[in-house]
Structures are given as structure tokens and as C-alpha cells.
Amino acid sequence: MSVIDIQRSHDLGKEKARTAADALADNLARKLDVQSEWQGDRLMFRRSGVNGHLDVSDTELHVHLELGMMLRPFKQRIEEEIHTRLDRVTSA
Numbered sequence: 001m002s003v004i005d006i007q008r009s010h011d012l013g014k015e016k017a018r019t020a021a022d023a024l025a026d027n028l029a030r031k032l033d034v035q036s037e038w039q040g041d042r043l044m045f046r047r048s049g050v051n052g053h054l055d056v057s058d059t060e061l062h063v064h065l066e067l068g069m070m071l072r073p074f075k076q077r078i079e080e081e082i083h084t085r086l087d088r089v090t091s092a
Contacts, residue, residue: 004065020089
């Protein structure tokens with residue numbers, strides 16, 4: 001299992017942070033065919049070979065993904081994409 005773990009501070013407030021999390025989930029859905037579902041303030045990600053979550057608080061976003069063997073070679077690209085998306089939403 002290869003792990004991506006990213007924490008990012010923000011000053012968006014929880015509702016805008018949830019909107020940003022939804023945008024990130026949409027991007028992951030398009031690129032990795034990942035399904036997502038909210039469970040409280042945690043957005044769960046699932047698909048064969050990917051499990052993880054994005055926690056949303058008033059001041060922080062925390063992304064944790066576990067990639068299976070088939071996606072391990074793409075870890076750096078996936079991680080860079082998440083950083084890029086988080087940069088966009090937290091600096092807006």
C-alpha cells in the first residue's frame with residue numbers, strides 16, 4: 001500500500017471548505033473513477049485500489065489516500081494534482 005497524506009490550513013470556513021472538498025472529489029472521480037460519500041465532516045473515497053478520506057474542519061483540510069499496487073506508479077502525479085487543487089481552493 002502506498003499512502004498519500006496531505007494537511008492544508010485554510011481560512012475558508014467550514015462550508016466553503018466542504019465545497020472545495022467536493023470539487024477535489026469531482027476531480028478524483030474524473031481522473032481515477034473514485035466514488036465519494038460524506039459521513040459527517042469526512043468525505044470518504046472508494047474504488048478498487050483506492051481508499052481514503054478528506055477531513056474538513058474550520059481551519060484545515062486533511063487528505064489521506066491509500067493506493068493499491070496498480071496505482072502506486074501514479075502516486076507522485078496524484079499527489080501533485082491534489083496539491084494543485086488544494087492550492088487553488090485555499091488561496092481563493
